[in-house]
Amino acid sequence: MIELQDVHKAFGEKKVLRGVTLTVPKGESMVIIGGSGTGKSVTIKCILGLVKPDAGRILIDGQPVDRGDRDAFLARFGMLFQGAALFDSLTVWQNVAFRLLRGEQKRPKAEAREIAIEKLRRVGLKAETADLYPAELSGGMQKRVGLARAIAAEPEIIFFDEPTTGLDPIMAGVINDLIREIVVEMGATAITITHDMSSVRAIADDVAMLHDGVIQWVGPVAEMDGCDDPYVQQFINGRAEGPIEAVR
Amino acid sequence: MSAALLRRPLAAIGRPVLAGLASVGRMAIFALQVLGHLVRPPFYLREFGHAIMTIGWYSLPVVGLTALFTGGALALQIYDGSSRFSAEAAVPSIVAIGMVRELGPVLGGLMVAARVASSIAAEIGTMKVTEQIDALVTLSTNPIKYLAVPRVLAATLTVPVLVAVGDSIGIMGGWLVGVNRLDFNSAAYLKNTIDFLEAADVASGIAKGAVFGFIVALMGCFYGMNSGRGAQGVGKATKLAVVASSVLILGSNYLLTEVFFSG
Numbered sequence: 001m002i003e004l005q006d007v008h009k010a011f012g013e014k015k016v017l018r019g020v021t022l023t024v025p026k027g028e029s030m031v032i033i034g035g036s037g038t039g040k041s042v043t044i045k046c047i048l049g050l051v052k053p054d055a056g057r058i059l060i061d062g063q064p065v066d067r068g069d070r071d072a073f074l075a076r077f078g079m080l081f082q083g084a085a086l087f088d089s090l091t092v093w094q095n096v097a098f099r100l101l102r103g104e105q106k107r108p109k110a111e112a113r114e115i116a117i118e119k120l121r122r123v124g125l126k127a128e129t130a131d132l133y134p135a136e137l138s139g140g141m142q143k144r145v146g147l148a149r150a151i152a153a154e155p156e157i158i159f160f161d162e163p164t165t166g167l168d169p170i171m172a173g174v175i176n177d178l179i180r181e182i183v184v185e186m187g188a189t190a191i192t193i194t195h196d197m198s199s200v201r202a203i204a205d206d207v208a209m210l211h212d213g214v215i216q217w218v219g220p221v222a223e224m225d226g227c228d229d230p231y232v233q234q235f236i237n238g239r240a241e242g243p244i245e246a247v248r
Numbered sequence: 249m250s251a252a253l254l255r256r257p258l259a260a261i262g263r264p265v266l267a268g269l270a271s272v273g274r275m276a277i278f279a280l281q282v283l284g285h286l287v288r289p290p291f292y293l294r295e296f297g298h299a300i301m302t303i304g305w306y307s308l309p310v311v312g313l314t315a316l317f318t319g320g321a322l323a324l325q326i327y328d329g330s331s332r333f334s335a336e337a338a339v340p341s342i343v344a345i346g347m348v349r350e351l352g353p354v355l356g357g358l359m360v361a362a363r364v365a366s367s368i369a370a371e372i373g374t375m376k377v378t379e380q381i382d383a384l385v386t387l388s389t390n391p392i393k394y395l396a397v398p399r400v401l402a403a404t405l406t407v408p409v410l411v412a413v414g415d416s417i418g419i420m421g422g423w424l425v426g427v428n429r430l431d432f433n434s435a436a437y438l439k440n441t442i443d444f445l446e447a448a449d450v451a452s453g454i455a456k457g458a459v460f461g462f463i464v465a466l467m468g469c470f471y472g473m474n475s476g477r478g479a480q481g482v483g484k485a486t487k488l489a490v491v492a493s494s495v496l497i498l499g500s501n502y503l504l505t506e507v508f509f510s511g
Binding site: 045048049050070071074075077078079081082083085086087088089098099102103104149 | 290292298378379380382383385386389
């Protein structure tokens with residue numbers, strides 16, 4: 001279970017998070033929605049320790065994230081970055097097997113390659129892509145490789161940062177379905193941040209709306225369309241008029 | 249009103265001074281972190297080997313050419329100067345001493361700064377803006393250990409070798425010009441070079457090379473990891489890495505020369 005309790009974060013004068021409180025139960029898929037620049041990425045970077053919150057507490061299974069063995073903590077996570085963030089200097093399979101080639105989860109090279117190829121197959125890529133470099137792949141293929149890397153070490157918690165940004169609608173649908181299948185099949189706890197409503201409907205068990213640095217609404221995806229929260233209604237219907245200023 | 253007017257120029261001076269000092273502090277902390285990780289496992293041998301090739305091996309042509317032309321020009325200059333008081337015989341020894349003590353390490357270091365500090369800063373800066381550094385952290389890999397340590401260690405070990413090779417090529421440049429343009433006897437030129445050159449001259453230049461290599465890679469990594477956003481951020485990081493490493497090479501060269509040869 002992931003718990004954020006009154007998390008604050010400012011960059012200089014700009015207060016990005018003003019008291020985020022959110023609970024993601026174990027095995028649930030939570031999707032955080034909100035406009036660009038509302039602090040969605042900062043929220044998950046705070047959970048991962050990539051950004052240090054100014055105030056508040058973040059707990060994973062009741063344990064504060066800033067204490068204990070950092071490597072063991074990070075070994076529980078997988079993350080798909082917005083631009084896939086593949087390492088240009090490594091081949092596709094070396095990217096996927098990155099964690100399996102070094103550190104505590106290190107395995108023999110042949111075994112790591114085999115696992116990488118199996119994970120690539122799981123995301124719909126052929127074994128021939130294993131020896132290509134990321135620059136030789138299309139945007140959709142890079143996202144799939146990023147997804148394969150995120151799940152390679154069978155993490156308990158997976159984060160997806162704007163998984164469909166920059167993809168055509170068909171590829172976005174493929175990625176959404178893959179994420180849903182993988183999260184269900186692994187039983188992982190997932191947090192996805194997106195402003196793509198098709199992703200929300202495909203991936204989410206629960207939805208949280210982040211605006212002005214706080215969670216404005218949280219609830220099951222089935223209740224999202226019928227809820228009376230003006231922020232959620234403006235966002236999911238893409239209206240220019242409403243409590244959220246169109247020009248921020 | 250007048251106090252506020254007075255404060256404005258003082259603030260304009262104070263702000264960049266404070267920012268500069270903060271930057272020096274961050275640089276020093278970064279250097280200590282790199283040194284700390286240097287002696288603690290895990291060690292990334294593949295990355296170290298790759299850095300040896302890109303920093304050391306591929307810098308050989310540019311360092312060699314720089315040394316060759318510098319050695320030749322030095323011979324011409326010293327011949328012209330020394331002929332004014334009939335001391336042309338000193339050309340081989342002064343070329344050799346000038347190359348191994350000063351020009352070999354300094355020009356070699358500056359060429360490596362231009363070639364290596366820029367490429368390290370651009371590569372790591374691009375990794376930062378494309379979230380590859382964040383990805384490393386989420387994959388339980390310390391970016392300083394994985395990116396900076398192999399590069400800094402490789403540069404510290406290979407730049408002295410580059411300096412030694414550059415010294416030899418520079419002396420050869422002087423010999424080529426001496427024999428072909430200035431009518432020196434080939435054997436006498438070489439004997440004169442060897443007789444006057446001391447081991448301490450060569451060792452001081454090589455020690456300078458190690459310090460310059462450390463500076464170049466450290467600045468490339470530091471500015472790359474602190475790169476701003478977008479293409480402009482990476483461009484600025486690259487420029488600052490080259491400027492900072494060049495200035496630090498020249499400054500530390502003076503200090504090292506004081507340490508090695510004063511008194």
